[in-house]
Amino acid sequence: MTPAFAAPPLPAAPAAEKLALAGVAAGLLALLLALADADPTRGQWWLYGALALLTGGTLAWSGLHYGRRPAGVQQHNLWRRASTSRGAVAWVTSLVLTGFYVVLYWFSGNDGHGHFGVLNNLVHALDAFSRALRARPADQWFLYGTFYTLAVLLMGGRALWKYRHSRYQVIRTVSVMFFQLGFAFLLPGVLQFFQQPEFYFNYFWPLKYDYLFPGTVTSLLQSGGLGVFMVFWGAVMSLLATPVLTYFFGKRWYCSWVCGCGGLAETAGDPYRQLSDKSRAAWRWEVRLIYPILAIIVALTALLWAHFATGNTLLGEAGNVGAKWYGFAIGSVFSGVIGVGFYPILGNRVWCRFGCPMAAYLGLLQKHFSRFRISTNGGQCISCGNCSNVCEMGIDVKQYAQRGEPIIRASCVGCGLCSTACPRGVLNLENGPRTGRYQASPLIHADSLRILG
Amino acid sequence: MHLVIVGNGITGVSCALAVRRLRPDARITLVSAESAHHYSRTALMYVYMGHLRLSDIKPYEDWFWDENRLGLVHATATALNTRENRLTLDNGTTLAYDQLLLATGSQSTRYGWPGQHLAGVQSLYGLPDLAAMARDTHAITRGVVVGGGLIGAELAEMLHSRGIEAVVLVRDARYWASVLPPEEANLVDAQFEANQIQVRYRTELGEILGDAQGRVRAVRTTAGEEIPCQWVGLATGVAPNLALANTADVETDRGILVDEYLRTSVPNVYAAGDCAQHRRPAAGEVAIEQLWYTGRMQGETVAHTLCGQPTPYRRGVWFNSAKFFNLEYQTYGQAPAQPGAELSSFYWEHPAGRAALRIYFRAASPQAVVGFNALGLRLRQAVCEAWIRQRAPVATVLAQLGAANFDPEFFPQHEQAIVAAFNRQFPEQRVVLRQRKGLLARLTS
Ligand SMILES: Cc1cc2nc3c(=O)[nH]c(=O)nc-3n(C[C@H](O)[C@H](O)[C@H](O)COP(=O)(O)OP(=O)(O)OC[C@H]3O[C@@H](n4cnc5c(N)ncnc54)[C@H](O)[C@@H]3O)c2cc1C
Ligand code: SF4
Ligand code: SF4
Numbered sequence: 001m002t003p004a005f006a007a008p009p010l011p012a013a014p015a016a017e018k019l020a021l022a023g024v025a026a027g028l029l030a031l032l033l034a035l036a037d038a039d040p041t042r043g044q045w046w047l048y049g050a051l052a053l054l055t056g057g058t059l060a061w062s063g064l065h066y067g068r069r070p071a072g073v074q075q076h077n078l079w080r081r082a083s084t085s086r087g088a089v090a091w092v093t094s095l096v097l098t099g100f101y102v103v104l105y106w107f108s109g110n111d112g113h114g115h116f117g118v119l120n121n122l123v124h125a126l127d128a129f130s131r132a133l134r135a136r137p138a139d140q141w142f143l144y145g146t147f148y149t150l151a152v153l154l155m156g157g158r159a160l161w162k163y164r165h166s167r168y169q170v171i172r173t174v175s176v177m178f179f180q181l182g183f184a185f186l187l188p189g190v191l192q193f194f195q196q197p198e199f200y201f202n203y204f205w206p207l208k209y210d211y212l213f214p215g216t217v218t219s220l221l222q223s224g225g226l227g228v229f230m231v232f233w234g235a236v237m238s239l240l241a242t243p244v245l246t247y248f249f250g251k252r253w254y255c256s257w258v259c260g261c262g263g264l265a266e267t268a269g270d271p272y273r274q275l276s277d278k279s280r281a282a283w284r285w286e287v288r289l290i291y292p293i294l295a296i297i298v299a300l301t302a303l304l305w306a307h308f309a310t311g312n313t314l315l316g317e318a319g320n321v322g323a324k325w326y327g328f329a330i331g332s333v334f335s336g337v338i339g340v341g342f343y344p345i346l347g348n349r350v351w352c353r354f355g356c357p358m359a360a361y362l363g364l365l366q367k368h369f370s371r372f373r374i375s376t377n378g379g380q381c382i383s384c385g386n387c388s389n390v391c392e393m394g395i396d397v398k399q400y401a402q403r404g405e406p407i408i409r410a411s412c413v414g415c416g417l418c419s420t421a422c423p424r425g426v427l428n429l430e431n432g433p434r435t436g437r438y439q440a441s442p443l444i445h446a447d448s449l450r451i452l453g
Numbered sequence: 454m455h456l457v458i459v460g461n462g463i464t465g466v467s468c469a470l471a472v473r474r475l476r477p478d479a480r481i482t483l484v485s486a487e488s489a490h491h492y493s494r495t496a497l498m499y500v501y502m503g504h505l506r507l508s509d510i511k512p513y514e515d516w517f518w519d520e521n522r523l524g525l526v527h528a529t530a531t532a533l534n535t536r537e538n539r540l541t542l543d544n545g546t547t548l549a550y551d552q553l554l555l556a557t558g559s560q561s562t563r564y565g566w567p568g569q570h571l572a573g574v575q576s577l578y579g580l581p582d583l584a585a586m587a588r589d590t591h592a593i594t595r596g597v598v599v600g601g602g603l604i605g606a607e608l609a610e611m612l613h614s615r616g617i618e619a620v621v622l623v624r625d626a627r628y629w630a631s632v633l634p635p636e637e638a639n640l641v642d643a644q645f646e647a648n649q650i651q652v653r654y655r656t657e658l659g660e661i662l663g664d665a666q667g668r669v670r671a672v673r674t675t676a677g678e679e680i681p682c683q684w685v686g687l688a689t690g691v692a693p694n695l696a697l698a699n700t701a702d703v704e705t706d707r708g709i710l711v712d713e714y715l716r717t718s719v720p721n722v723y724a725a726g727d728c729a730q731h732r733r734p735a736a737g738e739v740a741i742e743q744l745w746y747t748g749r750m751q752g753e754t755v756a757h758t759l760c761g762q763p764t765p766y767r768r769g770v771w772f773n774s775a776k777f778f779n780l781e782y783q784t785y786g787q788a789p790a791q792p793g794a795e796l797s798s799f800y801w802e803h804p805a806g807r808a809a810l811r812i813y814f815r816a817a818s819p820q821a822v823v824g825f826n827a828l829g830l831r832l833r834q835a836v837c838e839a840w841i842r843q844r845a846p847v848a849t850v851l852a853q854l855g856a857a858n859f860d861p862e863f864f865p866q867h868e869q870a871i872v873a874a875f876n877r878q879f880p881e882q883r884v885v886l887r888q889r890k891g892l893l894a895r896l897t898s
Contacts, residue, residue, distance in 0.1 A: 377834050384496035
């Protein structure tokens with residue numbers, strides 16, 4: 001636009017906040033030392049020291065930063081800070097995160113002698129904790145799970161401070177923290193402690209695609225009563241509970257309340273939600289990618305069952321090879337390396353938006369068989385764009401709001417941030433009868449806008 | 454038909470979109486001086502505060518204009534020749550029209566204070582103002598804002614976001630006294646206090662003092678107090694931009710005079726939005742409306758007339774909304790600061806001062822509800838409007854209050870407390886709350 005809008009330097013952070021950030025930095029440094037130190041006892045101390053510093057630093061910073069201002073929308077300088085506007089800090093963060101995923105997935109496997117490649121020292125520093133929780137030594141996935149859960153809890157603490165004025169946000173944040181800690185971390189650990197299969201009760205097919213593969217199902221069925229229940233749970237949640245819950249509450253019951261990927265996005269990813277691309281071009285990519293991925297995983301599952309039903313004669317090794325490639329391309333590269341690694345560049349829901357087959361499945365249900373919608377309050381919208389800005393799914397929310405239309409989009413995860421951020425109280429997440437669900441406000445005429453196609 | 458629209462604000466753009474819908478074959482050209490593409494003026498403050506980027510406050514992506522065949526000319530129209538149906542542009546070209554819409558918006562008013570042209574003194578209306586404010590408030594410690602209205606509060610919030618001390622001069626005894634009753638104004642004042650904004654009520658600007666370099670160094674109030682500062686924001690209102698209209702024989706007063714079809718005194722020339730002044734406003738309505746939604750409605754209305762479906766402008770039930778720091782404000786219908794004898798009002802305030810609701814109703818039976826003020830809670834516009842149109846008695850409205858609740862899920866519901874307060878203030882009524890919150894409740898009522 002016409003006049004150059006010079007952005008002056010940012011106001012300096014208060015000393016106490018800097019101190020808290022220094023604590024976080026020291027924690028990261030201690031983590032590096034834990035990685036470098038081959039002595040298991042010392043390594044353990046470095047690691048616990050690091051976790052203590054990270055915890056203290058993050059929570060103290062959040063309290064100081066958000067607590068010093070009255071409760072309310074706090075977005076000052078969001079697009080002027082390098083860390084949240086694709087500046088140098090963001091690129092470095094992204095590089096570190098992607099690097100971590102690459103190392104974790106491909107350079108930290110067990111070599112058969114209890115040695116875990118690059119991350120070895122960190123893994124062994126967790127042995128004592130892992131024994132206490134799971135009655136077995138740590139491995140790279142336990143390390144990952146610990147970090148992941150910690151990220152959800154600490155950044156969840158930050159989100160609770162930041163959004164303390166909105167009960168919807170507070171309850172929702174507590175929910176994702178609870179499900180990550182309880183269902184995705186402690187419970188699987190305890191199951192292993194009692195020699196039961198490691199099972200995640202908050203992940204379902206087609207996101208956790210192998211839960212309905214014949215291989216997983218048969219091995220669970222063989223592992224006793226609890227295994228049978230797990231198969232039952234997985235099938236019921238995927239095929240029955242998902243449509244029913246989505247009918248009543250929309251996709252949000254899962255994506256922004258229960259899911260672990262969503263949980264990380266809503267907490268650790270919250271500083272990056274504004275980065276999700278709102279353009280029509282991005283929407284077209286979304287449609288091109290997410291539905292084919294759903295189709296692939298449905299077809300793959302069906303083929304594997306056909307193969308299984310024909311006494312493992314139909315496909316030869318092709319099915320397993322397909323599953324392996326899907327696991328590599330979608331399960332690892334897309335959901336991990338790109339999905340989380342690029343948070344600071346592409347926004348916090350890249351995976352959920354472009355890749356997740358569960359999101360595609362829930363989205364189809366939400367769009368066509370649900371009572372959920374985001375209502376628009378008459379003609380109050382001033383087209384300011386705050387709602388679109390915070391939409392992590394890249395929905396250009398204002399396009400609907402300024403036309404007085406309800407927002408019914410397959411991708412909306414119901415995080416509620418658009419409603420929270422709107423300065424005019426225009427948006428409200430509601431479940432209601434399906435009749436009249438698409439009805440626009442009579443106060444506004446439709447315009448000739450074309451959003452897609 | 455070639456329709457030329459001067460001004461790509463919400464009024465001009467709303468008209469262009471409606472004409473495109475009604476007449477797919479029309480040729481439409483938008484001429485605007487300020488920006489190549491339409492942007493949301495109401496969002497300027499969020500750009501300053503770093504919540505949004507300039508590109509985020511464009512309501513439509515750039516491809517939109519081409520795809521909908523809306524021609525954009527980024528230039529100033531310097532002269533209008535209504536005999537030859539021609540505009541002269543500052544880029545040396547002319548533009549012929551069949552129909553012309555003037556949607557030139559407003560400009561900030563200044564009252565001729567001594568020193569008002571010093572560097573560091575400005576208003577906030579458009580993009581150049583935003584750029585100036587970003588530049589001139591850089592590294593300063595204190596700014597003075599003149600004016601106790603919406604823009605005054607916005608400017609204070611903007612300064613505050615950058616850690617700049619803000620002093621607000623308000624002529625009246627309370628904030629926005631022409632619109633808000635004292636209780637509501639008090640809640641806004643509490644927001645100022647919570648954010649350390651110093652508000653000087655009953656204080657008027659006398660003069661602005663400069664330093665040797667011609668930059669503002671202080672203001673002096675009419676009471677003689679000198680307040681040192683490095684920047685002054687004048688938020689004392691806007692007036693219709695008549696510059697182009699005055700180059701032709703288009704009749705103007707304070708604004709460009711229009712009839713109810715938004716026609717000016719000259720054939721084929723129309724005016725709408727901030728710049729238009731209604732010759733005969735409906736009873737109780739103002740002649741010049743300077744709001745986002747009225748601009749949109751006027752733009753859409755005039756589009757119908759332009760397309761051969763003459764449509765008088767009917768604003769409908771008044772509404773508006775704003776946000777003062779963390780306090781949201783909505784108003785519907787008649788909600789005067791000082792209701793006359795024919796109106797009563799019921800006021801409820803949350804004990805912690807976080808929310809308030811005022812309902813205005815006719816004093817005479819059946820006490821029909823005429824308006825609402827809501828602070829810190831969200832009301833459903835369609836429901837409030839229906840009540841006002843249907844002249845619902847206040848007792849009915851209170852009994853069904855939940856139907857108007859537009860707060861997010863899990864938010865505290867105040868209906869019980871509100872009805873209890875009403876029953877205390879108007880014991881002769883004894884309302885029982887029958888309807889709680891919910892979409893289901895609304896749709897099945
Ligand atoms: C900071 C601020 C905050 C606001 N907040 C709110 C709010 O929260 N809610 C609300 O309801 N209202 C708000 N308003 C008021 C609202 O923005 C205006 O009422 C509305 O924008 C008017 O729209 P318009 O299209 O009539 O005029 P404008 O938006 O002013 O558009 C007119 C355009 O025409 C151009 N123009 C003028 N003359 C010429 C010429 N000769 N040649 C070429 N171009 C020309 C101008 O450059 C301008 O871009 C706010 C206003 C400001 C300044
Ligand atoms: S539309 Fe609103 S609720 Fe849905 S994902 Fe976007 S911000 Fe969240
Ligand atoms: S819905 Fe709210 S946040 Fe979104 S553009 Fe409209 S006023 Fe702004």
